[in-house]
Amino acid sequence: MFCRNPSLCRRLGRWLFARSLNEGRGSSPSRRLDLAGIYPPIITPFNQTGGVDYRHLENNVRKLGDIPFRGLVVQGSNGEFVYLTGDERVEVVRKVRQALPQEMLLVAGSGCESTDATVAMTHRMAEVGANAALVITPCYYRGQMSSAAFVHHYTQVADSSPVPVVLYSVPGNTALDLPVDAIMTLSQHPNIIGLKDSGGDITRIAQIIHKTKKQDFQVLAGSAGYLLASYAMGAVGGVCALANVLGQPLCNLENLCLEGQWADARELQCRLIEPNAAVTRKFGIAALKEAMEWFGYFGGSCRAPLLPLTEAERTELRRNFTSNGWL
Numbered sequence: 001m002f003c004r005n006p007s008l009c010r011r012l013g014r015w016l017f018a019r020s021l022n023e024g025r026g027s028s029p030s031r032r033l034d035l036a037g038i039y040p041p042i043i044t045p046f047n048q049t050g051g052v053d054y055r056h057l058e059n060n061v062r063k064l065g066d067i068p069f070r071g072l073v074v075q076g077s078n079g080e081f082v083y084l085t086g087d088e089r090v091e092v093v094r095k096v097r098q099a100l101p102q103e104m105l106l107v108a109g110s111g112c113e114s115t116d117a118t119v120a121m122t123h124r125m126a127e128v129g130a131n132a133a134l135v136i137t138p139c140y141y142r143g144q145m146s147s148a149a150f151v152h153h154y155t156q157v158a159d160s161s162p163v164p165v166v167l168y169s170v171p172g173n174t175a176l177d178l179p180v181d182a183i184m185t186l187s188q189h190p191n192i193i194g195l196k197d198s199g200g201d202i203t204r205i206a207q208i209i210h211k212t213k214k215q216d217f218q219v220l221a222g223s224a225g226y227l228l229a230s231y232a233m234g235a236v237g238g239v240c241a242l243a244n245v246l247g248q249p250l251c252n253l254e255n256l257c258l259e260g261q262w263a264d265a266r267e268l269q270c271r272l273i274e275p276n277a278a279v280t281r282k283f284g285i286a287a288l289k290e291a292m293e294w295f296g297y298f299g300g301s302c303r304a305p306l307l308p309l310t311e312a313e314r315t316e317l318r319r320n321f322t323s324n325g326w327l
Contacts, residue, residue, distance in 0.1 A: 033132055033164045035194050035218045036236040037070020038250050039107065040243035041078040043289055044092060045300045052088055054095050056298035061099040063297060067247040071105025072096060073134060073239050075125075077173055077198075078285055081109050083303040090124045097129030107166060107239075111136035115153050119160045126162045133157075134166045134196060139174035147182040154182075158191040165191055170198040170222065172281065183208055187217040196239050198222025206233040224250055224276040228269040231257035242276045245291045246326060271324045278320040283309060287317050294318075294327060 042060065047053040064072060074096050075081040075089050084092070093108045100106055108130035110122040115138075122133045135157055138145060158165045167186060169178035177199055186192050194217060197205050205226075209219050213234070221230035224240035227250070243250045249268065256265035279288040286309050289299030301308060309317065321327040 032216060033105075033193055035070070035105075035107075035132070035166070035220060038237055038243055038247070038254050039069060039071055039073045039105075039220070039239045040064060040247060041073040041076035041239050041241055042096070042244060043285065043292065043299065044075075044079045044081075044084065045289075045298050046303060047300075050303065052084070052092060053298070053300065054091070056300070057092065057095055058099040060292075060297050061096050064244070064247065065099070065101045065104060068251050069104060069243070069247065070237060071107060071131070072100060073107045073109070073196075074130075075109035076134060076168075076239065077136075077170060078241050078244070078288060079109065080285065080303055080306070083306075086121065086124075089121070090128055093125055093130055094128040105131045107132045107134050109134045109136065109168070111138070111168065113138050113140050115156050118153070118157050122157060122161045122163070122165075130163055132164045132166055132193070133161055134168050136168040136170065137174050137176050137178050139176050142174070142176050145176055147179045147185075150178060150182040151185050154186050154192065155189060158186075158189050161191060164193040165189075166193060166220075167195040168198075169195065172198065177204075180204065180208060180211065184211050187212040187215040194218035194220060194236075196220045196222050198239075200226055202226055202229045202233065205230055205235065209234040223280060224272050225280075227253060227272075228257060228265050232262075240276070241280050241288055242272060244288060244297065245279065245295050246272065246275070249326075271326075274320045274324055275326060278317050283313055283317060287313070290314060290317060291321065294321070 045053040045056040074093050081089055097106050106129060108125040110118060110125045110133040112118045112121055118135060125133055167178060171177045183195060200223060205219060218236045221227050221235050221238040224242040227238045240250055253265055253268050279291055286302050286306060290309055292299035
């Protein structure tokens with residue numbers, strides 16, 4: 001079959017691969033799952049009494065399913081997973097899988113502080129439909145989290161997991177960077193297929209890509225702010241909070257990078273930096289949920305102890321979007 005649209009060809013190939021994987025989920029955990037593409041790490045909506053609002057969750061997922069994402073990340077940092085019970089975490093993943101088109105991947109956060117708990121949660125996520133597990137670095141005893149400790153932890157999880165494992169380094173929340181030497185060792189495990197790096201250090205990302213290329217190891221940028229730079233260094237995609245709001249522009253940026261249209265990609269990337277910073281490191285999840293309301297999604301409130309935006313913060317957030325032409 002001859003295809004005149006390279007971007008469409010790539011997406012068709014990914015869809016066929018995902019379908020084959022879904023048909024045989026769990027039968028061969030060592031199969032290399034293609035992660036390439038853009039993923040929004042979706043929020044968890046709450047109702048007025050503080051419970052998970054599954055109706056609004058499903059509505060958000062259906063709207064996101066109309067955008068050409070590779071899939072969704074569920075129960076990542078933007079999903080406030082640390083404030084959910086174990087049962088809530090699993091039920092959120094179950095509901096998302098039911099509402100999400102089958103050709104789209106569901107990457108579920110299954111990380112816990114202990115190895116045994118992470119193994120158990122990973123199995124539960126796979127049982128309710130996750131295609132891959134995103135496993136955050138344990139961090140409470142950060143002084144003892146050496147490379148050896150991380151290698152032992154992730155090896156135990158990956159050995160047991162019925163789905164592929166993606167490493168997750170987010171030093172802004174854990175105060176820990178997953179060491180490069182540990183990543184190099186873990187990249188050789190047949191059931192560890194990639195890394196989401198949310199540290200924002202493009203030289204580190206480039207080093208990881210360079211040192212793991214023989215293992216067909218896939219690196220995902222952890223933020224929209226350095227997506228173009230990550231693609232230029234060889235990353236395969238991004239898990240971007242801003243994709244919950246500006247999903248199509250981020251997919252457009254992906255296509256521009258893949259097609260080598262760097263001038264247009266730079267212009268678009270620059271317009272995304274300020275709003276991205278506003279919904280991540282500047283104002284956080286409350287800002288992301290607020291911005292989602294402006295673009296037709298349900299955001300709602302965060303779970304305590306996270307606070308809502310002040311009026312001044314809300315005004316500045318809107319300015320960050322309007323000054324870049326998004327509102």
